[in-house]
Amino acid sequence: MLSLLKKKNDATQPQFAAWHPNFRNYERLPDVKTVRTAFFANTVAVAVALSAVLWVAYQEYTCSLVRGDIAIARAELSRDKGPSDQAVAVFKKFQADEKKVREMSAFVASKPSVSAMYITLGSTLVEQVSLTHIEIAPTQIGLRGVVHGSSDVASSIASTYIDALKADASISQLCSGVTQVNATRNPQTGWLNIELALRFKGGK
Numbered sequence: 001m002l003s004l005l006k007k008k009n010d011a012t013q014p015q016f017a018a019w020h021p022n023f024r025n026y027e028r029l030p031d032v033k034t035v036r037t038a039f040f041a042n043t044v045a046v047a048v049a050l051s052a053v054l055w056v057a058y059q060e061y062t063c064s065l066v067r068g069d070i071a072i073a074r075a076e077l078s079r080d081k082g083p084s085d086q087a088v089a090v091f092k093k094f095q096a097d098e099k100k101v102r103e104m105s106a107f108v109a110s111k112p113s114v115s116a117m118y119i120t121l122g123s124t125l126v127e128q129v130s131l132t133h134i135e136i137a138p139t140q141i142g143l144r145g146v147v148h149g150s151s152d153v154a155s156s157i158a159s160t161y162i163d164a165l166k167a168d169a170s171i172s173q174l175c176s177g178v179t180q181v182n183a184t185r186n187p188q189t190g191w192l193n194i195e196l197a198l199r200f201k202g203g204k
Contacts, residue, residue, distance in 0.1 A: 117134075120168060124161070129147055139200055140200060142196070143195070144194070146191050154185075176201045178198050179196065180195070181196060
């Protein structure tokens with residue numbers, strides 16, 4: 001009850017105006033702020049601009065260094081191109097010569113001993129067969145011989161001699177086969193002239 005009366009009394013009290021009117025023009029009053037907001041905005045803008053300028057300058061400096069390195073490298077390449085080309089040409093010539101030497105060494109190592117080949121061919125001879133010519137070529141051994149005997153048995157004797165050559169272990173290891181190249185009868189003696197080829201394994 002007291003509270004209600006108090007509120008009512010407060011409402012009935014007269015309201016007094018300010019003791020003097022407010023004639024201040026806030027728009028024309030001087031700014032009393034120590035630091036303006038525009039100062040911070042300008043500072044940030046200047047900082048951003050300076051950062052951008054510094055970044056661009058650093059990038060340009062880096063690019064100039066790279067261009068300088070490229071120019072130096074190109075100059076070195078131009079200077080060393082002549083000696084490098086000469087060295088490459090000499091190396092290629094060396095490779096070609098090395099290949100020839102290797103082929104020659106392999107060929108010499110693959111060639112049979114002449115004396116051993118003569119002994120082998122002599123041991124494989126059969127009766128009534130004599131050799132008249134032996135030629136050791138790069139790819140084969142050529143044999144020419146005479147089969148003594150009548151015409152009805154000379155061919156059989158020649159076949160027997162070819163089989164003896166094929167059966168020899170040394171010849172089989174060195175040669176891929178024995179081929180009869182030619183067989184003609186001598187009209188004066190009646191003997192059979194034969195020509196054989198013993199081809200080396202692996203070509204030359």
